[in-house]
Amino acid sequence: MKNIIIFGAPGSGKGTYSDEIVKKYGMGHISTGDVLRAEIKGGTELGKIAKGYIDNGQLIPDELMIDILAKTYDAIPKGKGVIFDGFPRTIDQAEALKVMLKDRGDDMGMMIELVVGEDVLMERLLKRAVEQGRADDNEETIKKRFEVYRTQTAPLAAWFEKEGIRHIVEWTGNKETTLDKVFAVIENA
Ligand code: AMP
Numbered sequence: 383m384k385n386i387i388i389f390g391a392p393g394s395g396k397g398t399y400s401d402e403i404v405k406k407y408g409m410g411h412i413s414t415g416d417v418l419r420a421e422i423k424g425g426t427e428l429g430k431i432a433k434g435y436i437d438n439g440q441l442i443p444d445e446l447m448i449d450i451l452a453k454t455y456d457a458i459p460k461g462k463g464v465i466f467d468g469f470p471r472t473i474d475q476a477e478a479l480k481v482m483l484k485d486r487g488d489d490m491g492m493m494i495e496l497v498v499g500e501d502v503l504m505e506r507l508l509k510r511a512v513e514q515g516r517a518d519d520n521e522e523t524i525k526k527r528f529e530v531y532r533t534q535t536a537p538l539a540a541w542f543e544k545e546g547i548r549h550i551v552e553w554t555g556n557k558e559t560t561l562d563k564v565f566a567v568i569e570n571a
Pocket of ligand 1: 415416437470475527
């Protein structure tokens, strides 16, 4: 199984679709957001640093994030491929991921970009705020995260295009049919 980079704006469904892909194909899963939230919960030094950025809707600095990613990757089973969920979010992170995987005799596999309108994203994130109580799911922070996505992360799509591994899946208005499109990309890539 090829590695998968799942890419998209906050609320686009990266975590949800990653869980479905893991269920179907038994791959490894790295969610950098989950790794950081676990560090915060555990009260670690890293968690204390990360909290300041996350609560403000900002990205954790690249150098720190790349180091966390490599440690997480090296610690998980990789036989069935790995889904990278929430990483990379900057061009520097993408370049670092490419090199890290190459050094380990592996590659990025495919990138799946989830495209969803901003009105739907906002609605989902506000709903998640009520259901899951994530500290960064409030309207002000969500707007900042959209801005960070537009300026720092969205330009990466063109980087993946150049790498020849970008696949776009548009939200159909329905989870099941969108998921079918995600599976079709995986089966045909
Ligand atoms: P997520 O759960 O993927 O939405 O991530 C929640 C927050 O964690 C983001 O808004 C960032 O503050 C931080 N974060 C997660 N992944 C990264 C990353 N690859 N680079 C920088 N910050 C990240």
